[in-house]
Amino acid sequence: xxxxxxxxxxxxxxxxxxxxxxxxxxxxxxxxxxxxxxxxxxxxxxxxxxxxxxxxxxxxxxxxxxxxxxxxxxxxxxxxxxxxxxxxxxxxxxxxxxxxxxxxxxxxxxxxxxxxxxxxxxxxxxxxxxxxxxxxxxxxxxxxxxxxxxxxxxxxxxxxxxxxxxxxxxxxxxxxxxxxxxxxxxxxxxxxxxxxxxxxxxxxxxxxxxxxxxxxxxxxxxxxxxxxxxxxxxxxxxxxxxxxxxxxxxx
Amino acid sequence: xxxxxxxxxxxxxxxxxxxxxxxxxxxxxxxxxxxxxxxxxxxxxxxxxxxxxxxxxxxxxxxxxxxxxxxxxxxxxxxxxxxxxxxxxxxxxxxxxxxxxxxxxxxxxxxxxxxxxxxxxxxxxxxxxxxxxxxxxxxxxxxxxxxxxxxxxxxxxxxxxxxxxxxxxxxxxxxxxxxxxxxxxxxxxxxxxxxxxxxxxxxxxxxxxxxxxxxxxxxxxxxxxxxxxxxxxxxxxxxxxxxxxxxxxxxxxxx
Ligand SMILES: Nc1ncnc2c1ncn2[C@@H]1O[C@H](COP(=O)(O)OP(=O)(O)O)[C@@H](O)[C@H]1O
Ligand SMILES: [Mg+2]
Numbered sequence: 001x002x003x004x005x006x007x008x009x010x011x012x013x014x015x016x017x018x019x020x021x022x023x024x025x026x027x028x029x030x031x032x033x034x035x036x037x038x039x040x041x042x043x044x045x046x047x048x049x050x051x052x053x054x055x056x057x058x059x060x061x062x063x064x065x066x067x068x069x070x071x072x073x074x075x076x077x078x079x080x081x082x083x084x085x086x087x088x089x090x091x092x093x094x095x096x097x098x099x100x101x102x103x104x105x106x107x108x109x110x111x112x113x114x115x116x117x118x119x120x121x122x123x124x125x126x127x128x129x130x131x132x133x134x135x136x137x138x139x140x141x142x143x144x145x146x147x148x149x150x151x152x153x154x155x156x157x158x159x160x161x162x163x164x165x166x167x168x169x170x171x172x173x174x175x176x177x178x179x180x181x182x183x184x185x186x187x188x189x190x191x192x193x194x195x196x197x198x199x200x201x202x203x204x205x206x207x208x209x210x211x212x213x214x215x216x217x218x219x220x221x222x223x224x225x226x227x228x229x230x231x232x233x234x235x236x237x238x239x240x241x242x243x244x245x246x247x248x249x250x251x
Numbered sequence: 252x253x254x255x256x257x258x259x260x261x262x263x264x265x266x267x268x269x270x271x272x273x274x275x276x277x278x279x280x281x282x283x284x285x286x287x288x289x290x291x292x293x294x295x296x297x298x299x300x301x302x303x304x305x306x307x308x309x310x311x312x313x314x315x316x317x318x319x320x321x322x323x324x325x326x327x328x329x330x331x332x333x334x335x336x337x338x339x340x341x342x343x344x345x346x347x348x349x350x351x352x353x354x355x356x357x358x359x360x361x362x363x364x365x366x367x368x369x370x371x372x373x374x375x376x377x378x379x380x381x382x383x384x385x386x387x388x389x390x391x392x393x394x395x396x397x398x399x400x401x402x403x404x405x406x407x408x409x410x411x412x413x414x415x416x417x418x419x420x421x422x423x424x425x426x427x428x429x430x431x432x433x434x435x436x437x438x439x440x441x442x443x444x445x446x447x448x449x450x451x452x453x454x455x456x457x458x459x460x461x462x463x464x465x466x467x468x469x470x471x472x473x474x475x476x477x478x479x480x481x482x483x484x485x486x487x488x489x490x491x492x493x494x495x496x497x498x499x500x501x502x503x504x505x506x
Contacts, residue, residue: 149342151340151341151342151344152342152344152346154309154314154338154340154344155338155339155340155343155344156344156346156357156361157314157332158312158313158314158332158336158337158338158340158344159357159358159361159362159405159409160332160334160358160361160362161361165361169346169349169357169361170346173346173348173349174348248348249389250347250348250349250389250390250391
């Protein structure tokens with residue numbers, strides 16, 4: 001037990017140390033360059049805490065909401081479809097070529113199309129992030145379902161399992177760890193896509209806030225926005241990491 | 252119908268041939284196989300790798316349904332998911348994400364057995380198999396012998412009259428293997444289940460198989476059906492008869 005706590009303490013200490021090192025580097029760089037566009041960490045964090053209670057807090061909320069909704073929609077759509085494609089060969093033969101065609105296209109190029117079709121509010125942003133994350137999860141889930149050991153399926157079938165039992169007892173649990181890993185990795189991309197979508201024809205969200213601060217040459221606020229974006233990504237990553245460990249205790 | 256009366260065959264195979272794949276990939280796995288297994292008896296299937304031993308078990312358990320010839324289990328054409336047939340495949344078929352208890356109870360859960368009956372039956376089998384203390388662990392936390400026991404527990408929970416096992420002990424070390432062979436023998440002596448055991452160990456085939464089916468290389472043909480009535484006796488291993496039998500089976504395999 002104490003050893004367990006020791007390991008956690010160790011991990012926290014290491015994280016804190018690397019954060020500290022990063023901040024020192026930032027401080028040194030800004031002190032060295034003396035540019036108004038690169039304020040040090042102290043004024044930046046001051047601006048961050050000040051702004052979080054004001055407009056930055058609102059934009060943070062909007063961005064968090066958009067990215068979380070997108071991740072949820074992607075999961076709900078991609079996981080069942082991926083499992084079916086991985087198990088039902090006939091459907092897969094039909095759909096797989098479409099996936100291979102669409103998967104490598106950088107989905108960001110659809111932003112103008114989505115803006116034209118879906119307006120300028122939340123919808124086009126959510127659609128774009130969902131598009132990106134959906135394909136990653138779809139491909140991962142499909143491969144996980146495909147790679148399940150044949151004898152494992154046969155064993156469960158021999159116990160009397162029907163198709164639904166196979167999905168419930170074998171395919172789903174086999175896919176969960178892979179899905180969570182790919183979701184964790186995709187969350188980084190999701191934030192990047194969110195940023196891009198919010199900098200184009202937008203009035204809300206961290207992307208807008210950042211660009212607005214830049215255009216007003218309010219550099220402390222710009223860095224406050226960057227800090228907010230970093231925290232958003234970090235928190236999502238950590239939550240998914242914890243979920244992954246809790247969901248797969250057998251690993 | 253009682254297992255001890257031994258009336259009729261539990262498994263009757265007549266001219267069974269089986270091909271995998273289609274077109275130019277067509278591979279013949281079994282070629283006109285015929286033999287019977289008496290009810291309540293044990294049968295060992297031995298043959299070189301690729302001779303169709305696993306395929307044979309797939310057919311008996313109803314997992315493979317496309318073949319020519321006749322296969323009768325308990326007098327009927329094998330229905331898929333026959334409730335009293337239990338199959339244990341090579342890696343025991345355990346689900347890594349289920350605890351020992353849930354793995355053992357999986358067959359009963361799938362068959363929607365009432366929870367109270369399920370609980371009672373699984374508890375008694377886990378205790379019998381020496382797995383009770385480990386019921387809340389995952390298979391990855393157990394030894395090979397213990398994992399094998401879970402596979403057997405899961406099969407026995409179905410209260411089968413036909414137990415099919417594919418090289419069940421091949422991944423175990425020599426000592427554990429003998430313990431497990433003994434355990435299987437005890438189960439058989441107690442319940443008189445018909446047991447079909449696929450193996451590539453001559454010694455195991457002779458110790459456990461009252462009838463030994465020797466298969467040829469692919470496509471699997473029956474080289475000979477050897478009757479080995481003294482199989483299943485605890486002291487058989489030490490007798491001269493055991494060695495004579497081993498020599499005979501080895502010759503059949505090498506020919
Ligand atoms: N799904 C399959 N498709 C094509 N060929 C197969 C398939 N399964 C098995 N075979 C072939 O059938 C033969 C018999 O296989 P198997 O029953 O697994 O043999 P054994 O268990 O005796 O090693 C082998 O030559 C194997 O390559
Ligand atoms: Mg085999």
